[in-house]
Amino acid sequence: MNEKLTCLICDSSDWHMYCKIDNGNHDVLICKQCSFCQLSPIPTKGELDLFYASKYRDQYSNQNTVDKNVISYEQLRADRILKVLRPYFSKDSRNILDIGCSSGTLLQNIATLCDDKPIIHGIEMNDNYRKHIIKEGIASEDNISNQDIGTYYLGKEGKFDFISIVHVLEHLQNPGDALYSIHNLLSDNGRLYIEVPNMKTPYAKLVGEYFILYHLYYFTGYTLEKLLNKYGFNIIKSQQIANTSVCFICEKGAITEIDKSESKQEFQKVLSRLTYYKVTFPIRKLRPHVIRTLDLLGVKELAKSLLKRDQ
Numbered sequence: 001m002n003e004k005l006t007c008l009i010c011d012s013s014d015w016h017m018y019c020k021i022d023n024g025n026h027d028v029l030i031c032k033q034c035s036f037c038q039l040s041p042i043p044t045k046g047e048l049d050l051f052y053a054s055k056y057r058d059q060y061s062n063q064n065t066v067d068k069n070v071i072s073y074e075q076l077r078a079d080r081i082l083k084v085l086r087p088y089f090s091k092d093s094r095n096i097l098d099i100g101c102s103s104g105t106l107l108q109n110i111a112t113l114c115d116d117k118p119i120i121h122g123i124e125m126n127d128n129y130r131k132h133i134i135k136e137g138i139a140s141e142d143n144i145s146n147q148d149i150g151t152y153y154l155g156k157e158g159k160f161d162f163i164s165i166v167h168v169l170e171h172l173q174n175p176g177d178a179l180y181s182i183h184n185l186l187s188d189n190g191r192l193y194i195e196v197p198n199m200k201t202p203y204a205k206l207v208g209e210y211f212i213l214y215h216l217y218y219f220t221g222y223t224l225e226k227l228l229n230k231y232g233f234n235i236i237k238s239q240q241i242a243n244t245s246v247c248f249i250c251e252k253g254a255i256t257e258i259d260k261s262e263s264k265q266e267f268q269k270v271l272s273r274l275t276y277y278k279v280t281f282p283i284r285k286l287r288p289h290v291i292r293t294l295d296l297l298g299v300k301e302l303a304k305s306l307l308k309r310d311q
């Protein structure tokens, strides 16, 4: 275990090693002080650049080009996001940005919430997806970038009235640096929509499917909220979304530090939950009422007894 590694939220270096992945080359670590969870070591920027430029869409979503399937998948996602976002979105938003904008479908949908046609901006690493956005006239070539967010924000401070970042933060090398950049990009009254997979409600088997090389950080609603607070965001709205994810709508606010007595309890809760899913997968893919029935049949008790054995 890397003893020098400090937690992005609470600065502790006291880690629990939950499992190893990638043939034992990387550990999944959970901070014992606050439950923040990450991969260690984090792959280098060079390794990540190579991965995203070549293999990512092939391996992760099977889609290296934009087609009907991509659009319909992203439209469903956009419908879901707009449902949450609509009451909190400023209709007079002028410049809007989606970080990891994919086919641009979400941006097109967000634009429909504005009274006047906004100026659409996006950051997307995949060449084919950027070409699609330009070809379809969703945004101008000047406003679609493949820059790293830490470089992108320079010269654009306070420019954006709305920023979205959906299922991206968990892939970035340093989510703290990304939130710092986003805070700088956002106008004083601007709003941020952020969504990540929720470690407490994983969409797949934990080891090897959720804890996997291209997910570098593993958030819960609790840890993402604390990280957002640390980088000066106030939470306006948060909720579980699409069964497997958690989303926040934020505005700029005061920097708040974590309450360590509360966060230690959260570590125990997370550990219990992960042990529970180790036992119950793949039943979580079943409908909630079926899961509740299985809980009644004693699966929860089994998980509890295994947890005791682990400790």
Ligand SMILES: [Zn+2]
Pocket: 007, 008, 009, 010, 011, 012, 031, 032, 033, 034, 035, 036
């Ligand atoms: Zn921590």
